[in-house]
Amino acid sequence: MTKPLRTLIVEDSEDDAELLLRELRHGGYDPAHARVETPEAMSAELSAHTWDIVFADYTMPHFNAFDALALMRNTGLDLPFIIVSGTIGEDRAVVAMKAGAHDYILKGNLKRLVPAVERELRDAAVRRKHRQDEETIRKLAYTDPVTELPNRARFIEYIREAVAVGLREHHPVALLLMDIDRFKDVNNTLGYVSGDTLLRQVGARLRSALSGHELVARLGCDEFGILLPRLASADDLEQFVKKTQNILEAPFMIDEIPIAVEASIGAALWPDHADEETLLQRADIAMYRSKQMMSGYAVYAPEYNSYSSERLSLMAELRDAIDRGQLLLHFQPKVEIATGRIVGTEALVRWQHPRLGLLMPDKFITICENTGLMDPLTRWVLSDALNHCQGARREGIRLRISVNFSARSLHDKHLPEVIENMLKITGAEPGRLTMEITESAIMLDPKRAEENLATLSRMGIYLSIDDFGTGYTSLANLKRLPVNEIKIDKSFVTNMLNDKNDAMIVRSVIDIGHTFGIRVVAEGVETKEIFDALAALGCDEAQGYYISRPQACEQLKKWFTASIWKLPSAS
Numbered sequence: 001m002t003k004p005l006r007t008l009i010v011e012d013s014e015d016d017a018e019l020l021l022r023e024l025r026h027g028g029y030d031p032a033h034a035r036v037e038t039p040e041a042m043s044a045e046l047s048a049h050t051w052d053i054v055f056a057d058y059t060m061p062h063f064n065a066f067d068a069l070a071l072m073r074n075t076g077l078d079l080p081f082i083i084v085s086g087t088i089g090e091d092r093a094v095v096a097m098k099a100g101a102h103d104y105i106l107k108g109n110l111k112r113l114v115p116a117v118e119r120e121l122r123d124a125a126v127r128r129k130h131r132q133d134e135e136t137i138r139k140l141a142y143t144d145p146v147t148e149l150p151n152r153a154r155f156i157e158y159i160r161e162a163v164a165v166g167l168r169e170h171h172p173v174a175l176l177l178m179d180i181d182r183f184k185d186v187n188n189t190l191g192y193v194s195g196d197t198l199l200r201q202v203g204a205r206l207r208s209a210l211s212g213h214e215l216v217a218r219l220g221c222d223e224f225g226i227l228l229p230r231l232a233s234a235d236d237l238e239q240f241v242k243k244t245q246n247i248l249e250a251p252f253m254i255d256e257i258p259i260a261v262e263a264s265i266g267a268a269l270w271p272d273h274a275d276e277e278t279l280l281q282r283a284d285i286a287m288y289r290s291k292q293m294m295s296g297y298a299v300y301a302p303e304y305n306s307y308s309s310e311r312l313s314l315m316a317e318l319r320d321a322i323d324r325g326q327l328l329l330h331f332q333p334k335v336e337i338a339t340g341r342i343v344g345t346e347a348l349v350r351w352q353h354p355r356l357g358l359l360m361p362d363k364f365i366t367i368c369e370n371t372g373l374m375d376p377l378t379r380w381v382l383s384d385a386l387n388h389c390q391g392a393r394r395e396g397i398r399l400r401i402s403v404n405f406s407a408r409s410l411h412d413k414h415l416p417e418v419i420e421n422m423l424k425i426t427g428a429e430p431g432r433l434t435m436e437i438t439e440s441a442i443m444l445d446p447k448r449a450e451e452n453l454a455t456l457s458r459m460g461i462y463l464s465i466d467d468f469g470t471g472y473t474s475l476a477n478l479k480r481l482p483v484n485e486i487k488i489d490k491s492f493v494t495n496m497l498n499d500k501n502d503a504m505i506v507r508s509v510i511d512i513g514h515t516f517g518i519r520v521v522a523e524g525v526e527t528k529e530i531f532d533a534l535a536a537l538g539c540d541e542a543q544g545y546y547i548s549r550p551q552a553c554e555q556l557k558k559w560f561t562a563s564i565w566k567l568p569s570a571s
Ligand code: C2E
Pocket: 332, 347, 348, 349, 360, 361, 362, 365, 378, 381, 403, 404, 405, 406, 436, 466, 467, 490, 523, 524, 525, 526, 543, 544, 545, 546, 550
């Protein structure tokens, strides 16, 4: 059986083209071809038809392979590109490959042609698959499945883009946050299916209020964000808010029951109230204020900040918590799926608060980030984690330890030094330590992050991308960064058996990781069914309640001896 091959030949000699085609036919291909010898003709062919492969003569009177390659690249195509030449020195060949040609073949040695074609077609198919995976992840990870509006991750990118445009074109950007009052009542009385229907309808109405560049996203449970990137004046904002309130006035029909919706809206303006990073948070404060005042709408004002007084007092106490020994670590094991071996644990910080009891990190990590307490916290966690790791080692348990790093510490230029010292003091080997960093932390300042990560990787430390799939790390980034591991975010894993989008993301991430030789860890593995499904997909490691909840060191030791999972021996 012959294989069809849509072949574009850039070649001034009819005879040479014929020789090439003959070789392809010998190799079992049935080439449908066109021959071109000018840039214009090549452009026309590339845009008029779909091609599988391009061959280009090295030099022609009015055209050459380099220009042909550049021309193909400029059209955005990524086809196998093979240079065919009567004369080409090795050095020129290297230059050609560097410029992006996939192979070069001498006209006098055409027997290399068919194997090269086969290989390049295979590679091109892999590249195509990657692009599709990437596109799938991007699309799914950026869309809220219930309303099909952009989600929080995408919204945050829009904010960034809008502020960049605002800076360039000198106009303010407004951000509105809207939260449906008593949405929980709807969910509780009518069920979550009706709740979802309501959210969809609210989303659709909000969208109908928008024009041009404006954008609405669903940010969380009953929270929507609206971005007005080209605001002319504060009056415009008022008018927009009125329009939005009007649009929501007519009751929503859910299961033939009319439901009246009231919303609280908070607004903040860039650059008047906030910079790009704090815009969302300031709008949140304004929304909170409008809820408290039951006013339906509030614009941010600095004095509203004090409304989060609970946060303020926590902040003050947190400063002392480290010194007073109120922080502690819980550890959650990670298991190698194929063997059932426990390969490591993740250190998760807790705060034993004297009044409020055991606080989870979501209560205090962001406070740390906003107050410069992140560095001392990270140092404490790192040293305690490494000490535990060494302690276990002395008892004959050899495990890797994963530590979470926030964006802030990642961009601290002293970080490699701090870690190096910590390793020295505790005597732990760098290869035992895994740093978990989120995608968004890297994207904040990719260059600085890249430098730090390269240094740390050279020191022998493992790097893991946490919450993978929730932001958008391109393949190019993964390739550039010295990444050893990616962790699929638990939001995808937890639902993968019920939601085919989530299942698709999980599968794509595993595929992408493996083509780059990166270990893939699934977090949030809550059931045996999910564990088995991950095993079938070839996922490397699992972490989650199915295996064990995070536990204090003493409990974990007991768990080790009682558990069905195997402990590696120290050696
Ligand atoms: P993370 O790094 O994604 O950590 C995993 C979180 O998922 C932990 O929450 C863990 O208890 C929880 N989890 C584990 N298995 C399951 C499961 O099967 N189902 C569900 N639903 N959840 C599961 P935790 O301990 O509350 O930590 C929350 C976040 O706080 C962490 O998310 C991490 O981003 C941050 N964090 C924790 N410790 C530190 C730290 O020392 N430094 C920094 N910078 N951040 C930390």
